[in-house]
Amino acid sequence: MLTKHELLEPLARLRNDQVVVTTMATVRPWTRYSEHALDFASADSAMGHAADFALGIALARPERKVICLNGDGSMLMSLGTLVTIMSSGAKNFILFVVQNDSYEITGNQPIPGTGFVDFRAMAKAAGFLRVYAFDDPRDYGSALPGILAGDGAVFVTVKVEPGSEGPLCRRPEESAHYLRYSLAESVRRVQRALRNSA
């Protein structure tokens, strides 16, 4: 099992111009390693809709990779999105499921299927050809450059220790840079950043 540091630090270090969409228990931790104009927090939004929102960006900008750090509870809420991703033909989309087996920001209640749910098998069944599952930080760290480099829709599930992230909100005094703006302003900031870096 990885700590969030072991999950996020290498990813932030290897990331260059990809869009990164976070949600739930990775929203605040990600900002300890990244303050990028193409970071977006799916917070104060709709639970279960980070991956499909990120897919939309990927379909709009096929020349640029999009990484989504989805929660396991969020993924369960919209499993059909796995099929939509593959059906859409997106080749520039990397979907992480951060599997802490809990709804962390509401108090670590267990997700349905804790102990037996198999996200790797579900991704394969949905048609993903590049599927990775990690519970060891060294394996993850050594595979990550290849995961980020290759083409095609990629699915990565990583077992992560539950933490104690609290509820998310957007307000000017937030320490997490992308939570200082309203959702409407946040999407426009990413839109401008994409336009300016085209």
Added chain:
Amino acid sequence: MVQAKLILESLKQLKVTHVLTVPDNGSRALLDLLWSDREIQVVSVTREGEAFAIAAGLWVGGKIPVILIQNTGLLESGDALRGTVLRMRVPLLCLITCRGYAKFSALKASIAPGAADAELLSRPDLDSIALLTEPTLRAWSIPFELLESDADTCKIADAFRKAQTLEQPVALLLTSSTT
């Protein structure tokens, strides 16, 4: 009835890039045209809520998406619609095909606004989705117009521009099947 080819022409004039859809009988003719035409990319989704989130992402990426779903799917979309395109202030044209409007239209004048109680919603001679579509759009503050005949297709460009001006979704209700 509205001819699908007129809707397609309007969407092309507006430079729509993507149509996000869950098919139904009402949209069948339009989707057949879209799939054969190929100028506008059709993205089939597994549930209607996905359509709104993907549309938001497409708009962030600089594209011009349109939603094409049934009124039942509009209700399915509830929190996705609220938490993505409404809260993000995404200008978005939504074409909503309307199940149940044939029976509903005949009785519409006799049904008081807000009168959709359990008695009315369970009547076997009415499709409850038709009773709930317009009140739901009003509750979500989504402006809408009815698209009932070929003459109404000018409303497509009007609704599109309204969505751009208001920076929010605007709906057109197709009260019968496209042909």
